[in-house]
Structures are given as C-alpha cells and as structure tokens.
Amino acid sequence: MSSVTPADAAELAEIVSRAAAEGAPLEIVAGGSKRGLGRFAPVARRLDISRLSGVIDYDPAELVLTARAATPLAEIAALLAGQRQMLAFEPPDWTALLGGTGAPTLGGVLAVNQSGPRRLKAGAARDHLLGFAAVNGLGQIWKAGARVVKNVTGYDMAKLQAGAFGTLSVLTEVSVKVLPRPETELTLLWPVADARAAVARMSAALNTPHEVSGAAYLPARGVVALRLEGPAPSVAHRAAALGGERLDEAASAALWHDIGAVLPVLGAHAEIWRLNPEPAAAPAVLAALHAHFPEGAAFLDWGGGLLWLGLPRANGGAVRTCLRGGHATLFAAPEDVRASADVFEPLPPPLAALTRRVKQGFDPLGILNPRRMYREF
Amino acid sequence: MILMPEPDATALARRAEIVSALRRIVPGEGVVDSETGLRAYECDALTAYRQMPMVAVLPSTTAQVAAVLSYCHENNIKVVPRGAGTSLSGGALPLADGVLLAMGKFNRVVEIDEANRCAVVQPGVTNLGISQAVKHLGLYYAPDPSSQIACTIGGNVAENSGGVHCLKYGLTTNNVLGVEIVTLEGEIIRLGGKHYDGPGYDLLGVVVGSEGMLGVVTEVTVRLLPIPPIARAVMIGFPSVEAAGDCVAAVIAAGIIPGGMEIMDKPAIAAAEAFVQAGYPLDVEALLIVELDGNEAEVDHLAAAVERIARAHGAVSVRTSASEEERLLFWAGRKAAFPAVGRLSPDYLCMDGTIPRKRIGEVLNRMKTMENEFGLRVANVFHAGDGNLHPLIMYDANIPGQLQAAEDFGAAILRLCVQMGGVLTGEHGVGIEKRDLMPEMFTQADMDQQQRLKCAFDDAGLLNPGKVFPMLCRCAELNRTHVHGDALRFPEIERF
Numbered sequence A: 001m002s003s004v005t006p007a008d009a010a011e012l013a014e015i016v017s018r019a020a021a022e023g024a025p026l027e028i029v030a031g032g033s034k035r036g037l038g039r040f041a042p043v044a045r046r047l048d049i050s051r052l053s054g055v056i057d058y059d060p061a062e063l064v065l066t067a068r069a070a071t072p073l074a075e076i077a078a079l080l081a082g083q084r085q086m087l088a089f090e091p092p093d094w095t096a097l098l099g100g101t102g103a104p105t106l107g108g109v110l111a112v113n114q115s116g117p118r119r120l121k122a123g124a125a126r127d128h129l130l131g132f133a134a135v136n137g138l139g140q141i142w143k144a145g146a147r148v149v150k151n152v153t154g155y156d157m158a159k160l161q162a163g164a165f166g167t168l169s170v171l172t173e174v175s176v177k178v179l180p181r182p183e184t185e186l187t188l189l190w191p192v193a194d195a196r197a198a199v200a201r202m203s204a205a206l207n208t209p210h211e212v213s214g215a216a217y218l219p220a221r222g223v224v225a226l227r228l229e230g231p232a233p234s235v236a237h238r239a240a241a242l243g244g245e246r247l248d249e250a251a252s253a254a255l256w257h258d259i260g261a262v263l264p265v266l267g268a269h270a271e272i273w274r275l276n277p278e279p280a281a282a283p284a285v286l287a288a289l290h291a292h293f294p295e296g297a298a299f300l301d302w303g304g305g306l307l308w309l310g311l312p313r314a315n316g317g318a319v320r321t322c323l324r325g326g327h328a329t330l331f332a333a334p335e336d337v338r339a340s341a342d343v344f345e346p347l348p349p350p351l352a353a354l355t356r357r358v359k360q361g362f363d364p365l366g367i368l369n370p371r372r373m374y375r376e377f
Numbered sequence B: 001m002i003l004m005p006e007p008d009a010t011a012l013a014r015r016a017e018i019v020s021a022l023r024r025i026v027p028g029e030g031v032v033d034s035e036t037g038l039r040a041y042e043c044d045a046l047t048a049y050r051q052m053p054m055v056a057v058l059p060s061t062t063a064q065v066a067a068v069l070s071y072c073h074e075n076n077i078k079v080v081p082r083g084a085g086t087s088l089s090g091g092a093l094p095l096a097d098g099v100l101l102a103m104g105k106f107n108r109v110v111e112i113d114e115a116n117r118c119a120v121v122q123p124g125v126t127n128l129g130i131s132q133a134v135k136h137l138g139l140y141y142a143p144d145p146s147s148q149i150a151c152t153i154g155g156n157v158a159e160n161s162g163g164v165h166c167l168k169y170g171l172t173t174n175n176v177l178g179v180e181i182v183t184l185e186g187e188i189i190r191l192g193g194k195h196y197d198g199p200g201y202d203l204l205g206v207v208v209g210s211e212g213m214l215g216v217v218t219e220v221t222v223r224l225l226p227i228p229p230i231a232r233a234v235m236i237g238f239p240s241v242e243a244a245g246d247c248v249a250a251v252i253a254a255g256i257i258p259g260g261m262e263i264m265d266k267p268a269i270a271a272a273e274a275f276v277q278a279g280y281p282l283d284v285e286a287l288l289i290v291e292l293d294g295n296e297a298e299v300d301h302l303a304a305a306v307e308r309i310a311r312a313h314g315a316v317s318v319r320t321s322a323s324e325e326e327r328l329l330f331w332a333g334r335k336a337a338f339p340a341v342g343r344l345s346p347d348y349l350c351m352d353g354t355i356p357r358k359r360i361g362e363v364l365n366r367m368k369t370m371e372n373e374f375g376l377r378v379a380n381v382f383h384a385g386d387g388n389l390h391p392l393i394m395y396d397a398n399i400p401g402q403l404q405a406a407e408d409f410g411a412a413i414l415r416l417c418v419q420m421g422g423v424l425t426g427e428h429g430v431g432i433e434k435r436d437l438m439p440e441m442f443t444q445a446d447m448d449q450q451q452r453l454k455c456a457f458d459d460a461g462l463l464n465p466g467k468v469f470p471m472l473c474r475c476a477e478l479n480r481t482h483v484h485g486d487a488l489r490f491p492e493i494e495r496f
C-alpha cells in the first residue's frame, strides 16, 4: 500500500494524470471515516487528500460557505454554530456505524450524499452543494456551479458529484448552502400499536402545514417521534395543534442525533441495510422483512422513506426481495461480504448501461475508486 | 446576434419522406407540416429569434415518443422538444432542419398519491394545473414561476425553473422526485420515483435543468407540500436600492427565511402601479415585498421582526397586509411587472443573472450608468432573497440597431454579474440567449466535462443542438482524447 498526499489541487491533478497514464487506480481518502462504506475493492495506491483542508470563504448573510474538500466537518459545524447557522441536511454521525477511525470531512459527506433526519424537509446533502472544483479521472481540473444560491448555468453537475462515492472526479473545493439554525425545537412522541399505525400517523402529520422536520418510528419503544423546529411561538402553536407527549429541546436534540447515528437505536448487528421504500409502502416492507428475518431489527425515519435494518448474519441479498419499488443498500458489513455482494441496488439494464457511459465520461480509464460502487467498473 | 448551426441539406432534401415516416408513427393530426400550422411554433418567449421547424410532431404516448426519437436517431435528424414555449432563453427555438417535438398532448394528471405526498403527471400539464388538481387535499406544488398558468412541468424540469417562493421551498430540482425520460436512441428510462434518493448516480439531478438536451421527459413525479395556513406580505419602501438590498441581507442574517423577498426599482414600480394600481408608493427608489407564510403565530412573530429590521434600515414606508385581498394586491403589481413594462416599450429583453446579495446595490447602480452607455432604459424586478436579478431592457425592434444594443447591454450586465461572483442565469436557462457567454463562467475544460455528460445520453448530439454550449458537441473527439494520456490539447475549437 503506497500513499500520496498532494498539497493542493494542482499537485493532485498531476498525480491523477500520472496514474491515468500508468493505468494505476487510486483510492481517494480524506478523513478515512467512510472507508467502510460501499463495495470492498482494495486498491494498492491511496490518494490522501487530507491536506486540501481549510475554509476559504464564509459570509453568513450570503448563506454560502466555501471550503477545501477535506476540511473536517467538525470545524465547519463549529464555525457555522458560531453564527447560529447549520448544514440543513443534518449530516449524521456514522463513525460507530461504519467502524471508522478518521474524522469526517465536508467532501466525504457530499461524496456519499450523507443526509440526516431533516432530509425529509430540507433536502439531501446534494441539494446543498452549490458548486465545486474537481479533478476528473484524466487529471483535468474542472469546475461547475458557483457560490450563489440560485444558478442554472449549465448542467447541474453538483447533483451528480454528490453521491458518486468519488468514482467520477476528486472534489477539491466545495461551496455549500447553509441555513439559519432554528431558534428552538421539540419532539412529540406518540405511542403506536404497529408499523401501519405509525406510518399513518407520520403521513397525517406530514400532510398538515405544521412543518414537521423529523418523523421516525421506533418499534422497540413503540412510538412515533415528530420533530418541530422554528421560532418559539410557532413551535408552541404547532405542538399544541399536533398533541402528544413532549420532549424538550435537549432531549429532542439527543433523540435525533441517535436516530441519525443509527446504532444507538438499532443496536449492533452483523449486517446493516439501508432501504429507501416508498414511504407509504414501509409497513408492507417491514412485514415482509419480518417474515423473512424474524431475528432482524428495524426502524423507520423520513416518515417511512428510510428503513434501517439490522441482521445477525449475511443474507445473500434476500433483503431486496422484500422491497417493491425503492431500493436497498448494504450499509455496514464485513469486508468479505462487501467484496462479493451487490452493495448498491443493481440497476435495470438500460440504466446500468447509461450509468457506465456516464462513468466513462469522467473517468474513462477507471482510475478513481474502481469497483467501489459497481462490480464492473 | 446569435447564430445557429448550418441546416443539414440532406435532411431538408428528405423532408417529404421524413414527414410520411413520422405520420406512420403518429397518425392523423399529430404531424404538422403546413406553413400555417408550423407558424405556431416558430419562437418561444425570446421572440427576437424565430425559425420555422422542418416539421412538428405531437405525440400522445411514450411509445410514440420513443419511436419518433429512434427514427430520428437512425436517420440523423435533429429534435427540439417543446412544452408551452414560454422559455425566455430560446431553449425551445426550432431548427430549420429539425423535428419539433411538441409535448402538449401529454396533459394528464396520472396519479395523486396523498400517502406518499406526491403526484405523477405528464409533462404537458401546466405548473398551476398540478396545484389545482391537488388543492382539495390541502396540498400544492411549490415552485411557482410567474408564467405558471401557461408553462408546463416538462418545461420546468428542463429549465429547473424557480419562482417567487423558491427562496424557502426550492427550485424545481428540489421538488421533483422522479422522471421517465426517452433518450434520443429511443430508450425509456426511469430515474427516481416516489422514494427518496434513487440508487447510483443522481441522473435525475442532471436531467432537471438539462434544457431538453439529455432526454425527452415523458412523466414527472412531483413532491407535494401542505398549503401554509396563512401568508402575509410586508410592503416596504426605501429611499435607495442599497438600503433595500441591505434590509434583505439583514432579514436573512436574523435567521428568517421568508416565503419570498422581491425588490422592484423605481421604473418597475411606476410601470406596475400604472398597470394594476396596487397602491405602491411612487416616491421611493425601491420597493421590497417580503412574504411570510406558515401558522398565524409564526407569521405575526416574523412580520413584526421584519418590520423592525426594515425601519432600522431606513424604510420610509412599511405596510403589512391585513387581509388575503390586500396581500394579493401587493403581489399583483409584482406579478404583472413584465406585461407592465411591455406597455411602456414595444419590446424588452428579460435578463436573469444571479449575484451575491451583498452586491445588489452596487450592481443596480452600475446598471444605471450603463443605461447611458447603451442608450436604453432598464426596469428591475428581482428575486432579492436569492440575489436573482431580472433587468428588463426596453427596446424597439423596429428601430435599426436597437435589438443589437439591447443584446449588448444584456451581455454587459451578465458579464458584470459574473465579475461580482455571480452567474449568467438563475432560473431561465442558457438556451441560445446566453450561449455565447458561457466562456465568461467556464473554461474549455469545464465545458468539455459537461459535454462528456451529454455524450453519455446523446452520443450523436441530435437532441436540441445549438443550445447552451457555444460549440457543437463533439463526442467522438472527446472520447478519443483519453487515448493520448495527458496530451490533451485541442485544436482551436470552432464556435458558431
């Protein structure tokens, strides 16, 4: 295992360009906290981008922050908190879940499109990536988007880069949209009999104008949790309208941290899956999963649109047979399992072919994180 | 003057044969080839540019779209998709040697799914039509372009359209969950759906905003939101545009994200007031309308905060709407600003740059001095909350040289936006209008990377060519480059 650590984007481009000429693939690592995510496909050479760190520009009134890709998330969170602002997509703390050691970075969070409970209302990580600079698989420096919140100039490449797991280009600099932190929050808890009742309760609440910013079903506790955020008079008004047992600000914050972090709610398991069903179909999916894997544990976030599943042993992909519509990702599992399984949902043939052509458009020689997403490239 | 690619003589010579082949796919009135019939499609809302298409096709099923596209692919014929033709950037401008694919017959709401908070609609449904179809459930579709009565959701997807309320609720991209597209090769592909975040690359995310160049959208799944219980508008007059701009920044710095925040400058206020009598103050330099929506407790709380901030920033008049009628009246002038300016001038060009909010005052003042330089007047209405300007440049196409002067003025404004750290277009798209300005924002390498994405969807470069990029897509050449490793220099690239 060799490792190269460029000091800036120009050096990084040099390295990728040389790797492309030699046909020698690179594993892109920033903080290293998410190395356990995706297919396990070891690459001999590591491109360590951790020196591409530091905030470049942050103007709170513009709601935009620009930083080098490997800037630690903690540094950014602290800077934003000082101005009562935040990353609205609420990147969760997956350190324990992924067994990672390093510190998460902003670029890493975007590369895996890591969104937390507020995704339901505020959108995914990729919705907050406004612009970036990157190096493609040929070692060419390119950029897209900008540092303003509203822009449709050219294709929206930010959407594509976010969630590409570093397989299209290496992000070197990113501009993200930030938002004011809500003045206060509280959570309402509702006892529910089963998943059907839970999803019905969440769906009803989400269809009210009360701006629910978190909606989870925690079967082990037999409750639905609904989060309200905003100015104090507004939160009080909405809480009264919705009813339920209240968790105050601190307890609410702790609960949603745990829901985002998954393990505190789900417990440890040999295999953890992340399913994105159609929200209303979540009870049927849970029932099918329960019939298949009686020893499994599960809970719902995003009003039913996100299902976390823990299993005591490898299952050979049977999880996907329980899903109708939506998709499933093998999230946390031992290396040998991630080396052989389809970690990401296999795509129907025309979409798979298109996906491959897109990959070739950025990294035709297969230099960047090869086979991290799909067996074939 | 923007030039389009030279028409392909072979395609033109084969017109009769092409028309009859298309008639076999879409029978009856679905193929239009008469002069009078085609006249309806000769331009979009960028009316300075007109071109009759070779033929227009109005398919009504996805299978027909797929058959038309694969026929065009096999026969090397260009295709321009079209919704309602309200694009302000010339995105739907036909090509002399191209098929115009008009999606108006795709006008059905396919499914309303309350439990999943979404609706599945065909691309020819109007933006407002979606909200009307779900209103009885207390839901609506949030992005609200001023053209919402006419423009289609297919066009909104292609342009990633915004509206007054996208400051709080996002652009089209943040409100679309899935699409069905047909590629130029005739392949039908579904991206996203009723679930969150599809697997693999976010191809949905790049199809939105792709200006009809990656695929033809044949179905759209949109996110629905609950209608806010109440909304109030605060109408604030300022003695200078800088003060209005500063007030906008201060509202945001106070942690308030209003439903909408719009500024009009003096010429726009006068035009709008003369047109709809909304009760706008005529003695101010800038009018800011801040809309707050949500529950009553929140709206009252925030309206009071906005009023305080406005006074602290030198507001000379502050009025908060006391009733729904009054709120709509406040907006009536803003919403009618384009036609109001249209009454003052035979023609106008609507620009669409975005700048960092803190530069609003500076940019507006520079525009004032540019008026003399170009000999034309400008009225400004804009989405101040997100720094998206809409300078309306007034001209008269019948006076020789004025269209050119207006275009030059527009280009100068957009260059200024880019210099200020902004962009060429916030919501109207590049189309042909800003195509030749793309190098102001992007290097050749940036644009090559965008074109390589295009090649993955449309290798032949037949879908809406001549739009967005100042050079034609050259997929074969772009694909060849990697063979030479780092020897990636291009010969001087031919521009239009």
Ligand SMILES: Cc1cc2nc3c(=O)[nH]c(=O)nc-3n(C[C@H](O)[C@H](O)[C@H](O)COP(=O)(O)OP(=O)(O)OC[C@H]3O[C@@H](n4cnc5c(N)ncnc54)[C@H](O)[C@@H]3O)c2cc1C
Pocket (backbone or CB within 6 Å): B044, B045, B080, B081, B082, B083, B084, B085, B086, B087, B088, B090, B091, B092, B103, B123, B144, B145, B146, B147, B150, B151, B152, B153, B154, B155, B156, B157, B158, B159, B160, B161, B162, B163, B164, B211, B212, B213, B215, B216, B217, B218, B338, B427, B428, B464
């Ligand atoms: C008075 C007025 C006010 C406006 N206000 C706003 C505003 O507030 N905000 C805003 O964002 N825009 C605004 N616009 C611009 C315009 O309405 C939008 O860009 C709108 O989305 C265009 O929709 P359309 O159906 O008219 O599309 P068209 O003009 O027909 O086409 C626009 C583009 O979409 C492509 N296209 C259309 N349908 C499809 C399809 N099914 N599949 C693939 N590609 C397709 C076309 O090829 C073209 O590139 C305004 C326009 C006018 C005239």
